[in-house]
Amino acid sequence: MVIVMGPDAAPADIEAIVETIGAAGGEAFVSRGVSRTIIGLVGDVAQFSALDLRGMRGVADVMRVTAPYKLVSRDNHPERSTIRVGGVPIGPGTVTLIAGPCAVETPQQTLEAAEMAKAAGATLLRGGAYKPRTSPYAFQGLGEAGLRILADVREQTGLPIVTEVVDAHDVELVASYADMLQIGTRNAQNFALLQAVGGVGKPVMLKRGMNATIEEWLMAAEYIAQRGNLDIVLCERGIRTFETATRNTLDVSAVPVAQRLSHLPVIVDPSHSGGRRDLVLPLTRAAIAVGADGVIIDVHPHPEQALCDGPQALVDGDLDELARVIREFPPLVGRTAAGDALASA
Amino acid sequence: MVIVMGPDAAPADIEAIVETIGAAGGEAFVSRGVSRTIIGLVGDVAQFSALDLRGMRGVADVMRVTAPYKLVSRDNHPERSTIRVGGVPIGPGTVTLIAGPCAVETPQQTLEAAEMAKAAGATLLRGGAYKPRTSPYAFQGLGEAGLRILADVREQTGLPIVTEVVDAHDVELVASYADMLQIGTRNAQNFALLQAVGGVGKPVMLKRGMNATIEEWLMAAEYIAQRGNLDIVLCERGIRTFETATRNTLDVSAVPVAQRLSHLPVIVDPSHSGGRRDLVLPLTRAAIAVGADGVIIDVHPHPEQALCDGPQALVDGDLDELARVIREFPPLVGRTAAGDALASA
Amino acid sequence: MVIVMGPDAAPADIEAIVETIGAAGGEAFVSRGVSRTIIGLVGDVAQFSALDLRGMRGVADVMRVTAPYKLVSRDNHPERSTIRVGGVPIGPGTVTLIAGPCAVETPQQTLEAAEMAKAAGATLLRGGAYKPRTSPYAFQGLGEAGLRILADVREQTGLPIVTEVVDAHDVELVASYADMLQIGTRNAQNFALLQAVGGVGKPVMLKRGMNATIEEWLMAAEYIAQRGNLDIVLCERGIRTFETATRNTLDVSAVPVAQRLSHLPVIVDPSHSGGRRDLVLPLTRAAIAVGADGVIIDVHPHPEQALCDGPQALVDGDLDELARVIREFPPLVGRTAAGDALASA
Amino acid sequence: MVIVMGPDAAPADIEAIVETIGAAGGEAFVSRGVSRTIIGLVGDVAQFSALDLRGMRGVADVMRVTAPYKLVSRDNHPERSTIRVGGVPIGPGTVTLIAGPCAVETPQQTLEAAEMAKAAGATLLRGGAYKPRTSPYAFQGLGEAGLRILADVREQTGLPIVTEVVDAHDVELVASYADMLQIGTRNAQNFALLQAVGGVGKPVMLKRGMNATIEEWLMAAEYIAQRGNLDIVLCERGIRTFETATRNTLDVSAVPVAQRLSHLPVIVDPSHSGGRRDLVLPLTRAAIAVGADGVIIDVHPHPEQALCDGPQALVDGDLDELARVIREFPPLVGRTAAGDALASA
Known part of the structure; x- marks a missing residue:
């Protein structure tokens, strides 16, 4: 100091x-x-x-002249880390596509979305069983029934699953189904929850708080790491600014900045940052081009019937272009798509 | 729509x-x-x-053309509410001073702070036993031992206590000691916690999320109300902006705006918004002048030894001026200081 | 450094x-x-x-460890300055009310607004002849004809006039009519204009840029001072944040912070920050309570016919309360209303 | 409405x-x-x-339900426009690289920077002769002498020049040298200046105000268009947010959003948004990937001696990678680099 x-x-x-x-x-x-x-x-x-x-x-x-985080800092761990989720790598050599429905609604909808995701090149399935919603009157997720649907769809498609946990006391239950636990933006400083996922043996995807500086985001990761879990993937998902044309403002600069400060992988959520379907593909391209280690994207077979965030889900017609982006952009930044990495393994 | x-x-x-x-x-x-x-x-x-x-x-x-909150809206409940905490009113006729240490550290420190608070006109004692801290390496509070200290100090001073709860599963424990539960800014969208305090029979002080719009703040209150607890006090504590001279930017306009939209009382935290001792008194004056129903202020007998937020705690020399402000400003906005309201009751 | x-x-x-x-x-x-x-x-x-x-x-x-501004800094000029505008003081001992119409529309409207302002305790008249408007299709002001109206109304009411200048090459013309030149928020970093008003012998009111940090605001003042004009009054008028319930977010903390860093007087514009009539009086009270050296307020005899910012102008019914606030609040912060200061002089 | x-x-x-x-x-x-x-x-x-x-x-x-801008809106002009600057196209089919020094300092430095730019694929030369600086004590540019240097370097390299104008009354002078006039972020709502460049027969590059919504940016363009000049290129250069790790936050989403609302070309300034050399290449890749019609980049032969913004200028070692990005990314978004477009013409 x-x-x-x-x-x-x-x-x-x-x-x-x-x-x-x-x-x-x-x-x-x-x-x-x-x-x-x-x-x-x-x-x-x-x-x-x-x-x-x-x-x-x-x-x-x-x-202050030194970073207040230690375990996640690159100062003491200069090489960038690769985290494995059910065998799928997320790290500096690859671009991993995680896709699936925002919320698990029915077995049929989840399976269809998973197949759309897989066809586009996804190697991990996203889907929410516990949904933190701004309104208490909105659909709050299926809970454990949703986790069971996810597990069935994993069985059918082979895709490991990423799903959100919103309460410290659900962590063990969710971890018993999930391959990776997700901490959402509204819980980015829910320290009880961060400590709980730090004590469980599953990788964690930590979304940036919509109001968190990059330093606070890394401090949140430090909470998880300090409990012994260093399998953390950071996820930039847009920050809150004065601009109202988009739901949040995707901070693409945060990707190289966080990668320089921390050894943890950094991925991008182009669906929730913009909140608009027409922005998902352009922001996906930007995310890969800026150097993200992966992207996580909402897809839905029938977004007009979605119970959550339908307006931002990609639909069938968009998936060919998503597949092309996932295939063609990674080589230009010296990476392979994670799907190809697995295929050639 | x-x-x-x-x-x-x-x-x-x-x-x-x-x-x-x-x-x-x-x-x-x-x-x-x-x-x-x-x-x-x-x-x-x-x-x-x-x-x-x-x-x-x-x-x-x-x-959208109608507000998404119903129970906390003034549309269906035009008269502004008064909430009672251990007999102390918070509402449109009074200005309530809540004061005490940011964190409970020792019985001695808590008692001294409570006596400072009382001398300045406080009718409620604040003090944290569970502290949500940005760094996992910072002091996290004494937990239940801290709650016991608060209960003892209540015994000695007669001041009902306001204390924070950070985990849904601690709500019953904290409620068994506290007269009012506090939800902090980092948990303003921790919906599991909001629902838990909605199910307990104690008043709740809900701080505005530092990135929450006024509408989102009222939606968070609606989460509590929807579980049956309408004894909610809203607390403006500064929002995150580009300005770095202050820790956050106190949004005084939010007080009359929230009071117009909701029937719930609205108080202000001038200590945490600025994060600087020299701003606490000016912001306290501004808060009462703009029409706040109360203020919540950090005081500490020895801030240079404080384990948390010492730089913003008022010290002995400031308390005479605080007492004067609490006495002289309320009549100019047609209110009585809550202490006088009790004395004359 | x-x-x-x-x-x-x-x-x-x-x-x-x-x-x-x-x-x-x-x-x-x-x-x-x-x-x-x-x-x-x-x-x-x-x-x-x-x-x-x-x-x-x-x-x-x-x-950086030292402030980049010198002439406006309190480091080298510890005593706070009082600026005189046509004999009216703005400074640490008084609270000056500046009021009038947002835009000069007709002689009749300007005179009526000036009389409303005077009755409420105003000692300076505001009114815009050059209006910077977001839309090129909106009313842009009467130009020199508006300045002549202001000069006539000064003649009739005795109130010195404050009016905006938007182009460096109008500075001499505007200065030939005005008692104080105003630089608006959109020109807060129009350095050509700042330098031009620095070279003219009239006091300047410098609004804070809606996106300017306090440091940048003081640097803008330094531009004026560096050309030899130190008769500068700073005006906080709200900053841009994510909150949309108010047009901008009034940063009341900026008043004591700027007063601590600079010797220049600091006033507040409660009309433009909120953009809503119902917020003007609460924010005026907050401004005086926090320690502002004055306030500048829109009044209009017929806001429903106003060509600019009608929705935020105070109307007849509000003026008694404004007069009361201007009379009763200054003594509580150890000041006299500027009108009383003149009367007793 | x-x-x-x-x-x-x-x-x-x-x-x-x-x-x-x-x-x-x-x-x-x-x-x-x-x-x-x-x-x-x-x-x-x-x-x-x-x-x-x-x-x-x-x-x-x-x-409001309709956009307040008309001439720049895509509603009445669905096809996206291509603007030509000294024969170089900026528009939907190409990716134009504009590069050069932030400020013109000497003939030698400007020529070296121009040759670096050209070697990297630039088809337009940027360089400032009038510099709006936050501090009055910082280098303010060479003025007309700088314009003469730019004209000489255009002669030597064949690159048309883009240069900033900061005062309405310099517009004719600057336009007599420049191929394209630049309006900087601090003048994005300097309406006198916008109207002045609207009256001159040269293309204009309009930077987004660092606090401007996309709608306000388009309204600023409307000011230029309304005076008869529709040769406008919009430039996203980062907005002001709470994040301090970067100078500003590049809003990449603004590119597709603005392109959907307006027919005008949209380019990106990755140098000024981040303010850090290590971010320029990643943000350039992101800009092209998201669909920008061009990028404008600072280069300097000796940034450690630069009089302005040296820390963000690309240096020799970076230029091969810049050239690769400019060559390889456009085809992936269905475009040609503007240099190739000229070469093949």
Whole structure:
């Protein structure tokens, strides 16, 4: 950390800080400039954070210089990680397509969506049995019945399944069915839930909070990692901005930025960020081009009857183009589509 | 709802919509303009929402015209509500001061903070035993031991207690100690938790999500109300914007706006919105002046030793001015300070 | 400035920076921590800014520690300034009410609005002759004819006038009529215009850009000051956020923050921030309570016929309450209403 | 427009609106629902906007249903436009690379940058002679001397030039040198400047305001178009959000959204949006993949000596990869690189 003293800080103010830091087991280096004095702190940052350094006499600003996350940081783990979900890799060499219905509604709808997904090149099936909805009057998902449908469809299609968990106390149940647990954007700082998925032996896909900075997103991942689970895939899904033409604003820059700060894979959700079917394919292309390790996409056999987010689901006519994008774009960024990676394995 | 057709919509497109709405049990009124046709829908909005109306041929836009919340809306409950917490009113006639330490650390610190709070005019004690922290390495609260300290301090000071709950499965435990449950900004869309506090017989203070629109905040309240608990106090605590000089941006306009849309009381947290001690008193004055039904403020006897948010806690020297503000401002907005309301009762 | 080196920075990288800074006429102090090395820079910051320090080997971050504005900063001018506009003070001892129509439409409408303003306690008259409108098809103002109307109404009412200028080449013309020039939010980074008003001998009211940080707002003021005009009043008028219930989000915290950083007076525009008549009085109370040096408010005798922003103008029925607020709130923050200040002078 | 009446609107309130609209020369269609009445308005929207409809008794909301821009809208001009700049096309069939230094500093630096640009596939040269800078103490550009350098470099390289204009009264001068005028993000609502470039016979590149919605961006273009100049290229350059890891947040979704609403070409500036060299290539790939009609990129032979935005300029080592991206990505979105388009012409 660095403490910047105000222009009117007295020598005694500076001494007081040096003593406080020393008492906390750290060391303070004082650099006296013409108009300002700067004090560099060396030691355990977590300990310094608890001190009210900003409240001390003469202090103008306190700045952190190291990342507050450790386990997910690339500082100590320079090589980018590959996470395997039921054998399917998500990582720097591939582009993984995860697709399926937003919500599991019926066995028939889920199977049809899974077959659409597979035909487009998907190697993992998404589908929600527990749906966090803004309105208490909206469809909240089928619960365990939905998990059973997903398990049946996995049986029929061979696609491992990714599904959301919304309550810490459902984690074991959901993990008993799922190949990968999903934490949604509204739970991105539900720390009880993050800790719970940290204690279970299944990979986790962590969506970025729609209001989370990249640093907060990595801190949320650190919560999971700190409980012993490092099989985490980060998912950018749009942030909240002033623009209303799209549901959220897909922050494509976050993909290379997060990949540079963390060794974890980063994928993109082009369906929920825009909230509009006509944006899904352009944003999928942008996601792969910017360097995402995968994309997760809503498909639905009959979106006009969907119980959740029908307006953004891709339909049959879009899937040929999705398949083409998944096939043709990865080589241009030095990757293979995960489907081809499996096929050639 | 209103459907706006595109300039090139065909008569058959309009007919298709009229039929779809009819089939869903509603009625559609068509207004043909020079360049656009508008279709007004009458019937059960929740049902129409599930339809992919935007995806139908010729549709340019679909707009909602009624609020999606019902129980917390002023439409059906025009009079503003007063909620009582251990006998203390929060509502349109008073300005209630809730104060105390951000986190319960020791019995001594909590008692001292409570006495500071009471001296400044507080009629309710705040204090956190479960702390949702951005970093897994930060102090997470004392848990039930903290609740016991709060209960003891209530005994000693007579102040009813407000404390946060962060996990649905702790709700009963926390409710067995607390006079009012607090839902924090990071859990503002943790629907499992909202439903759990909806099922318990204690008042709830619901902080606005830092990225929540006022409508989403009211929808979160509706989740609680829908489970049978209408003793809800809304708390504005700053929203996330591009400005970095303050931790968040206190949205004072949200107070009169939410009071006009909902019958629930609305209070303000000037400590967490700014995150800076020097802003707490100015923002407290602004909150009362704009018409808030109360304020919730961090105080700490020794903020330089605080384990959480020390930099924003008011200290001894500030409390005389806080007391003056709590005494002098309410009459200018036609209210009494809640302390005086109790004293004169 | 402070340079934070990455964890893998080599000694040679650090030396290279020390040399570069030395060559630029500065001095570099190196603090070696356990995981990071920090380099404090002393010298002319403007010169360092031009260097691509971030691009140098081993550099992780570069942080500025002094404000980039000088003339408007309180660092070198600790006492807060009072600006006089046609004899009316705006500054720390008073609360000045500026009121009038959003746009000058007719002599009659302007005079009626001015009389409404005066009756409510206004000591300065606002009114726009040049209107920057989002749509080219909207009323753009009367131009010089509007300025003549304002001058006539000043004659009749004795109220000095505040009016907007939107083009650098109109500055002299507008200044020949106006007592204070206004720079609108859309021109807050129109540097040609800022420089032009810096060269004219009339006070300037500088609205905050709706997307400007407080620092950028002060830098815009520095543009004016640097040309020799320090008679600047800052005006907070709401920032753009994700919330759509109000036109913009009034950032009341910006008032004390800007007052702490700069010696210039800071006023608030409660009319344009909310864009809704029902919010003007609550936000006016909040502005005075938070410590604003004045408020600027739209009034209109017949808002239903207004050519610009009718929905936010106060009407006759609101003015008694405005007068009460302007009279009763200033004493609670240790100020007098500017009208009383003049009356007692 | 559509007027939504409140639940307690009286029949007389509805009649009053019908009469008001009739008096304004329009027609009102009333749809009575169970809880709400909706009134659709037909006629001249600009005229209705001036009415204080929101202020009328019983009105709950007023919603616009047609776009407020006409000349740039695709409604009346369904085919997407191609703009030619000194013979170089920008439009739906091509991907145009515009590159060059952020600021013109010397003839040598400008020529070297232009040759780097050309080698990477650029067919247009960018370079600023007038620089809008946040600080008045920063380099403000060479002015007309810079324009002369650009003209000389055009002579030497054959690249038509794109350069910024920041003051309405410089428009003729700049237009006498430039092949295309650029309006920067800070002037995106400088209406005097927009009107001035609307009156000159040169193509205009209009950057999106960093706080502008897509609709406001198109309204700014309408200002130019309304003066008779329809040779406008829109440029997405990042919007301001809460994220601080990047200078601004590139809104890639805005490209397909704007292309659907307007017939004008849309390009992307990946240099200024991120403000970081390491993001320029990933964001360039994303821009082309999402469907942009071109990109505009900063290059500099010696960014460590640049007087402006050195940290984001591409350097020699990056240019081979830029050239590859410009060559290989366009075919995947059904386009040719503009350079190839010229070569094959």
